[in-house]
Amino acid sequence: MNGLAAATTDALELLIAGDAKLFGIVGLSLEVSLSAVFLACVLGLPLGAAIAVGRFPGRRSVIVALNALMGLPPVVVGLLVYLMLSRAGPLGSMGLLFTPTAMIFAQTILVVPIVAALSRQVVEDAWQEFHEQLRSLGVTRMGASITLLWDLRFSLLTIVLAGFGRAAAEVGAVMIVGGNIDGVTRVMTTTIALETSKGDLPLALALGIVLVAVVLALNAGAYVIKEAAERRYG
C-alpha cells in the first residue's frame, strides 16, 4: 500500500520538522484527553468499586446500564453537552461552549462508564478473593473498596489506558462542543477530519499516524511501569 508508506514518511517528517502548530495540536489533544481521563477516574473508579462491593436493590440493572453506556456514541454525548453549554441551554451563562473545558467535560462523560464498568469487574473479582479476610479484619465495605482500588492499581492502569484510548480517538464529541477552532479547540482528531474534508488524504493519514504514535508511546510507558511493579509486588 503506497499511500500508507508515503503517509508514514510524511508523519515522520512532520514530527522531525518540529512544526510548532502540530505540537500545539498534539499538546491540546493530550491536555484535553488526559484531563478527561483523570476526572473520569476520580468519578469512575470509586463508582465502580462501590458497585463491586455494594449490595443494593437494582444493582444488576445498574451494572447492565453501565456496561451499555460504554457504547455511548460520542456524537450523542457531544450533542447533549452542546445543548447544556449552549447560551440557550441550562449552563449557557458560563460561556464554556467552544472551549477546551467543554471538550474535557464531554470526553469525561464518554470515559466514566468505561472506567466504572471495567473497574467494577476487576474489583468484584478481587472482592471474591478478599472479602472474608477484609471483613474479618473489621474493614467496612467503603474501606474495602478503597483498599481494593489501591491493591489493584496496576490492573486498573490498563482500564485507565482503555479510557484514554477512547478519549483520544473520538472526534464526534469534541467536534461539536469544541467547534474545531484553529489554535483554540483544534485537536488531533478534528484536524484529521478537517484535512480529510480538504481532500488532503496523505496529510490526514500522516496526522493519524502521529496520533497512533502518541497513544502507543503512552501505552508502552504504562506497560513498562506495570510489568516492573508486578514483578516487585506480585
Added chain:
Amino acid sequence: MCGWLLTISLLLSSAQAQQRFITVASTTSTEQSGLFGHILPAFQKKTAIQVRVVALGTGQAFDLARRGDADVVFVHARGLEEKFVAEGHGVKRIPVMYNDFVLIGPQTDPARIGRQRDAAAALKAIESAQAAFVSRGDRSGTHTAELALWAQAGIDIAKQKGAWYRDTGQGMGPALNTASSMDAYILADRGTWLSFKNRGALAILVQGDQRLFNQYGVILVNPVRQPHVKQADAQAFIDWLVADDGQNAIGSFKINGEALFTPNATQAGA
C-alpha cells in the same frame, strides 16, 4: 455540577482567560479554502481581538447564532440571511465578497453536459442521463444554491431524484471526496474546489453562469436578543472586513495565483 464545571474551567482556562475574542459562525467553504487563515492574523494584529471561527453549513451556522453561541455570522445564502435579520436574530446583513459556484464532474462527462455556460441546462442533462450526482444535502449555502438551480432547470428534485442522486448530508470537502471516489457530478464553491487536493478524475465542467454567483454576507447577532454578544468587538471585525484593510486582505488571498474571492462590500445591492 455547575460548581464542578466552574472549577475545572477555572483550572484550565487560565491561559485563555486574558484573550479577547469573538466567535464567528461561518461556513465550511470559507474555513476549508484557507481564507480565514489568510486574513485573520492581520485583524488580530491590529485590534488584539482573536476571531474564533466555527465552520458549519450555513443552516447550522444560523442555528448556532439563534441559540446565542456566536457573535457574528459570516455565510453565503442571501435569502436565509435576510430572513435571519427580518426575524430579529441579526442586526443587519452586510455584503462582503463573492466567488462563484462551479459544476464539477468526471472528465469523461457521461451526461454530456459539455463545457457550456448554462448551469440549469447542464443539470437537466444530468437528470435525463441519470448520471451520478452528489448533493451536500445539509442545508448549507451551497445546498441552497443547488436546490435553486434544480428549480430553475424545471426539475422538482425532491420528487424526481432517483438512485443517481446521492444526498450525503456532509460538508463541502467530504462531499467532494464522495464525488471523487464515485466519479459523480457535484456543485461546489470555487474556493473549496481550488484548495481541494483529492480530485481524482474530476474537473470543472460548467462555470461563468450568472446563476452560479455566490455572494457572502456578514451579520452581527442581535445583542438585544442575545445580551452576551460582544457587540463592540464583533462590530470592529465587521467594520474591518468591509473597510479597505479587510477588502484588500480578501482580494490578496490566492491559490496557485488564482484569487478565490472578490471583495465587493462597496458594490450596491450585492
Added chain:
Amino acid sequence: MMDAPSLLPLQLRDVVFVAGHRRIIDGITVEFAAGTRTLMVGPNGAGKSVLLRLCHGLLTPSSGRVAWNSTPATKAPGTPRRQAMVFQRPVMLRRSALANIVYALQAAGYPRAEHLDRAHAALQRVGLVSVARHSARVLSGGEQQRLALARAWAIEPEVLFLDEPTANLDPGATHEIEAVIEAMHQAGTKIIMVTHNLGQAHRMGDEILFIHRGRIAECSPAERFFKHPATSEAAEFINGELPW
C-alpha cells in the same frame, strides 16, 4: 485492653444456618470458654467451616443466637477488634509484609502511633523480621501463612479462629505454624481451630468438637475423644471410616 470486660465465653444457642434448602448448621448450642484450645473435626461437609464463620461473625445465623459473654454478637464492642481469623489460604494485600500488619492494626482501631512498634513485634514473634519490607505476595506459602498469623497476633485478639491453616503446607511449614499457634495460646489467646488432620488435633487440642451433619456429635477433652469416643460416628471417623 486488660481493663475491658472479657469477650469470652462465646455462646451459641440453637444456631441454625440454611443455604438454599440445606440446613448446613442444624441447631448448635455450645459455649467456648477462655484459655483452652478447641479443635473442630468432622467429615467433609459436616459444617465445620460454616460454624467457624458463624462464630467469627462472617456469617449471620438463619436462626438462633451468637453472643459474646451474654452480649449479642451484633452489639459486642468492636473497637479495638479483639478477635481474628486465619484462613486456609492466606490473603495478602499488594504491599510489604509490614504494611499488611499495619493495615490490620489500623482496621482494628489501634492508635496510629502504636502501629509500627506492634507490627515489628508481631513479625519478630513469627520470625519474619528479615522480610518485613518484602512484598507480601511474593513470599512463600508458609511465610505468607506465618505473616497471616502475625497479622492476627498484632491486634492481640482474645480469640483466634483458624480454618485449616496448614492444609496447603508441607510438614516443615506446618510445624512452624503449629509452633506460632502454640505461642499465641501460651500468651493467653483462646484458640478455635478447624482441622482435617487428626494428628494435628491430637497434638494441639485441649478439647475436641466433633461436628457431624451440622450438629455437635461430641464435645470432650482430646485425650478422652481419641481413646474412648462416646459416639459410634466419632469412632468411625477416628478409624478413617467416614468420608473426610
